[in-house]
Amino acid sequence: xxxxxxxxxxxxxxxxxxxxxxxxxxxxxxxxxxxxxxxxxxxxxxxxxxxxxxxxxxxxxxxxxxxxxxxxxxxxxxxxxxxxxxxxxxxxxxxxxxxxxxxxxxxxxxxxxxxxxxxxxxxxxxxxxxxxxxxxxxxxxxxxxxxxxxxxxxxxxxxxxxxxxxxxxxxxxxxxxxxxxxxxxxxxxxxxxxxxxxxxxxxxxxxxxxxxxxxxxxxxxxxxx
Amino acid sequence: xxxxxxxxxxxxxxxxxxxxxxxxxxxxxxxxxxxxxxxxxxxxxxxxxxxxxxxxxxxxxxxxxxxxxxxxxxxxxxxxxxxxxxxxxxxxxxxxxxxxxxxxxxxxxxxxxxxxx
Numbered sequence: 001x002x003x004x005x006x007x008x009x010x011x012x013x014x015x016x017x018x019x020x021x022x023x024x025x026x027x028x029x030x031x032x033x034x035x036x037x038x039x040x041x042x043x044x045x046x047x048x049x050x051x052x053x054x055x056x057x058x059x060x061x062x063x064x065x066x067x068x069x070x071x072x073x074x075x076x077x078x079x080x081x082x083x084x085x086x087x088x089x090x091x092x093x094x095x096x097x098x099x100x101x102x103x104x105x106x107x108x109x110x111x112x113x114x115x116x117x118x119x120x121x122x123x124x125x126x127x128x129x130x131x132x133x134x135x136x137x138x139x140x141x142x143x144x145x146x147x148x149x150x151x152x153x154x155x156x157x158x159x160x161x162x163x164x165x166x167x168x169x170x171x172x173x174x175x176x177x178x179x180x181x182x183x184x185x186x187x188x189x190x191x192x193x194x195x196x197x198x199x200x201x202x203x204x205x206x207x208x209x210x211x212x213x214x215x216x217x218x219x220x221x222x223x224x225x
Numbered sequence: 226x227x228x229x230x231x232x233x234x235x236x237x238x239x240x241x242x243x244x245x246x247x248x249x250x251x252x253x254x255x256x257x258x259x260x261x262x263x264x265x266x267x268x269x270x271x272x273x274x275x276x277x278x279x280x281x282x283x284x285x286x287x288x289x290x291x292x293x294x295x296x297x298x299x300x301x302x303x304x305x306x307x308x309x310x311x312x313x314x315x316x317x318x319x320x321x322x323x324x325x326x327x328x329x330x331x332x333x334x335x336x337x338x339x340x341x342x
Binding site for chain 1: 282289290302303304321326330336338
């Protein structure tokens with residue numbers, strides 16, 4: 001019984017370390033995995049781990065937001081980006097194929113060309129360089145955190161009570177105007193995305209619909225004349 | 226915190242179910258691999274070419290529109306939790322919020338970016 005009590009009490013710590021391990025390992029796999037789609041799914045796993053950390057900290061709304069926005073939307077956007085990008089170029093990239101310890105048939109054309117002239121050395125140099133940069137950044141962040149001396153604030157989340165209802169109450173009474181403005185911001189983002197996409201992808205899609213602008217231009221010319 | 230114990234239990238059982246099922250299946254099934262079984266199944270057709278191909282960039286707009294409405298859903302979540310407290314004003318607030326976003330949807334519709342060509 002006392003063992004079970006100790007286990008239940010240690011559960012949050014245990015969960016935090018498990019989640020941290022999941023986040024770190026999947027983050028590392030994002031950088032190491034050869035296929036970019038696999039990297040995207042490892043990123044999803046890392047995002048899910050962060051959601052778990054939020055829930056463990058008592059920030060249940062943030063956890064839900066993390067799952068909805070990052071695991072749901074951002075991941076889908078990444079997968080769409082991978083889908084519309086030219087992946088053949090990426091998989092034929094010599095540095096990319098050199099990263100794989102086992103080159104399969106599809107990369108066989110590029111890999112032997114990169115192997116003989118000492119592919120481990122540039123890769124090794126890059127690994128060391130990026131490792132140093134990562135360590136330096138981590139040191140910088142830790143030093144900044146230590147120097148900042150974060151105050152022990154009383155946050156509602158730390159009480160362990162659900163945070164969603166207070167957020168909802170505040171959002172729909174005190175912060176009603178920012179909330180409604182948020183919808184206008186979202187509308188602007190949507191319209192802006194459509195305008196930019198219509199301009200970028202206009203090559204063949206608007207060739208068919210290209211007659212109205214020319215007729216309008218013709219009308220303008222007629223007015224000028 | 227206590228109600229997340231259920232989540233942990235559910236997660237453990239869910240993950241365990243998958244690996245237990247795979248492990249038991251590995252114990253029970255006969256292992257007779259051949260090249261036909263190892264080929265990629267594509268609805269009975271013989272697969273050809275690369276599985277990855279470039280889609281047209283205009284499909285990216287679906288992802289963008291989806292992200293916008295996903296962000297909208299995150300506002301619906303706290304609203305739904307306190308909906309009874311808010312009463313009629315809460316409903317009106319959300320209708321205004323959604324109404325503004327529906328303008329964007331109508332714009333996307335009129336611009337024909339929702340069409341799958």
